[in-house]
Amino acid sequence: MMLLSRLLRHYYRASHWPEYLAPLLDLALRLYVADVFFKSGLTKIQNWDSTLYLFSDVYQVPLLNTDVAAYMATAGELGLSVLLVLGLFGRFAAAGLFILNAVAAYSYYSGLSEAGLFQHFCWGILLAVLLVLSRGKWAFDTWLEKGFGLPVRR
Template identity: 35%
Template structure:
């Protein structure tokens, strides 16, 4: 019995998994990782659509955030106060953009750069986790957000008639 036809059918079935489904899952999953991290760094605003936690207010750095950047993260070349604000802002902005599929490739690049900084300077032993993050972000950079995205809607709207 030749197992090749069965293997070919299985492979063919897997190849029919739509890119848009993979991209949507990738966008949601990696956005959640960074969003949840960003949420630990602020007070006054809490949004978790999965758990249903909503607290609307003016966000501000949590008291523990500066301590983390001064004592645990200790990034070179950038003051802890600046790094804390930039990282916290990035962990909120880019996940939202990814989630709605707006500036997806740019947002994925920004979070990939953040991942590299975390890997190189903060948690060098966390390469298995950061490797997964990098893979998801590289996939989104290479393949884009899929059909369920504002990027695609905007591209279609901007495309001249007849092209």
């Protein structure tokens, strides 16, 4: 019984070691998702006429004028991606990209392959994780909270 107790203590102590990698995983998720959306925004800017055509004739964005939708999507992909990488207003950025991703998947649903739909689903899950769990040590939000004397919750 004493041996089992010692083994369990060592196991539980060692089981917390991966938690030290949490800031690195948080940063890696932020970089990956931001890269996907930032590149999409750059593609939209590179051929703006094509972007306007897609938003007017291909995508079916609900409730928005097609030009407004094109501008909002492009600005969101570029701006929110930068915020996400920096971890500055990170939850706001993750929520914004989550909504943008959901609207994109919905508005182009008929044109998406099963693999494309799965990709949007995976990005949505990663953004949801960042929205709920992201409070990495390597984020400006954490440093700002400390600077304002607010308690940083983990």
